[in-house]
Amino acid sequence: MKRIHGRATAVCLLAALILGLTALYAVRWALHGDEWAGFPSNGDAFLSGRIRAGTVTDRDGEILYSVRDGEGHWSEDETLRVSSLHIVGDRNGFIGTGAMFNYAQIILGYDPVNGLYSRNGEGGVLHMSVDADAQRAAWEALDGRRGAVTVVDYVTGEIVCCVSSPSFDPEDPPEIAADDTSGVYLNRPLSVTYTPGSVFKLVTLAAAIENIPDLFDRDFHCSGSTDIGGGTVTCTRAHGDMKIEDALADSCNCTFAGLALELGGETLKTYAERFGLTQRQEVDSMRTAAGRFDAAPDGSLDLGWSGAGQYKDLVNPAAMARFVSAIANRGEAAKLTFIRDDARTGAEYERILAEDTAERIADMMEYAVERTYGAEKFPGLKLCAKSGTAEVGTEKPNAWFVGFVRDRTRPYAFAVCLENAGFGVAQAGPVANEVLQALVGQ
Ligand SMILES: [Zn+2]
Known part of the structure; x- marks a missing residue:
């Protein structure tokens, strides 16, 4: 009887530990899940440093960058591409202020219930505050x-x-030289x-x-x-x-x-x-x-x-x-x-x-x-x-x-x-x- 009581206590402690850790994970997931999902090493979110889904627009909805069929495309307007490079980001991820990294959760359409998988599979839309004409x-x-x-x-x-x-x-x-x-x-x-x-x-x-x-x-x-x-x-x-x-x-x-x-x-x-x-x-x-x-x-x-x-x-x-x-x-x-x-x-x-x-x-x-x-x-x-x-x-x-x-x-x-x-x-x-x-x- 003493032994059974001892085992029951151990099982209860173990169960409590599992529950506690699960709760801790849930809290951390709620707090940081968007960061985990939007982290550049997450293969579901990024491929070769480029974001795999979503759209970035200017304040009026003009597209600055969008992913279609798994391929990322910048605006069709060359002047807008060049002028917005430093706020949207480049192909290699060398530009640290690009939206692709800094706003990845919004662009990917992350939410805590569905994670990265938006219902239509197209990711989310980031409406940037910048004006394309400006x-x-x-x-x-x-x-x-x-x-x-x-x-x-x-x-x-x-x-x-x-x-x-x-x-x-x-x-x-x-080609940009290393000593540029x-x-x-x-x-x-x-x-x-x-x-x-x-x-x-x-x-x-x-x-x-x-x-x-x-x-x-x-x-x-x-x-x-x-x-x-x-x-x-x-x-x-x-x-x-x-x-x-x-x-x-x-x-x-x-x-x-x-x-x-x-x-x-x-x-x-x-x-x-x-x-x-x-x-x-x-x-x-x-x-x-x-x-x-x-x-x-x-x-x-x-x-x-x-x-x-x-x-x-x-x-x-x-x-x-x-x-x-x-x-x-x-x-x-x-x-x-x-x-x-x-x-x-x-x-x-x-x-x-x-x-x-x-x-x-x-x-x-x-x-x-x-x-x-x-x-x-x-x-x-x-x-x-x-x-x-x-x-x-x-x-x-x-x-x-x-x-x-x-x-x-x-x-x-x-x-x-x-x-x-x-x-x-x-x-x-x-x-x-x-x-x-x-x-x-x-
Ligand atoms: Zn003077």
Whole structure:
């Protein structure tokens, strides 16, 4: 009897263990089943690194990639294939930001009951937030120049345009040498950082608005250069007497270097961090490259230049677009996503600017377009913008143009950066205009 009792206890313990492990597995399956199914080594999901079922479309349903009869096909339009390569993915899986890997569960149509096997066997559909017409317009406007074009819907956080150059046709991939230095596999909007130059003056301006009480009453003067810390900060010309609005519109280095010295490196660093420019930003399951701001010593020439976006300053284009989107959205940055939100209700926001600070900066960016950049160059758009011409050593400068349409029915914030292209607004301004016209013309 004693022995039977002992065996019964053992069987009960064993049964409890099995039940417990089954429960643990069920919980892990519920939590991670989609990841297991979408893992590239799962032979039911991927074949030779390519996804085996499903469709990827732009925000209006135009096909970017689809699997038919077990064969993957990119869009039939070559410009769309090339312009969307870095967000869809390539044949060999060298591009880490491609939707084929990062959104595999949605594309495959995974659900916890049926697993990978959708009822019609065709997988699922990923509606990306990007707009095919904007993708094409950005690629054509880049016209072979290297760089990054990012446009964000500042109300929803949806990325409506994400183009990286150089690129290639995934249906006809070229031989790319092992020692290639062009970074053709990099999705520049997400994965690189650039010296920001004068677009960083928006950060210095925000810090100045919140820390210098008489900023808007002050008279500034620029004689074309100013001596700081044993060196010289220069402007392209003598800007003369001005208020802060004109200092931004003229992008006066002397004024902004002076503000940087007054604010101090630690204050500027705090603002760069608050605006998300020095950290990685989440884009669904991906992360952007982290930017950089080093607080230079008080009174130094380096500190002056750091407030004008030079010195060691670096920013990521998508993070810059997010910062500008917060200026556009009364201080709140919507979380970035590549997935179309059909209900337009799912955005998460982070307040990174006080509302009145955001509105004052927006007013000044609108004034800069009217006074300096030329509103007529952006027809039909109520544009707010800031240009940047970022010195990068001996090569031609990087050309930046960032801003937004001040109209919540066309809520587009953008960051355009062309590498070694020359003067900011002259080079990057027309690219921004072409993409915005493609978006608002629909
Ligand atoms: Zn100046």
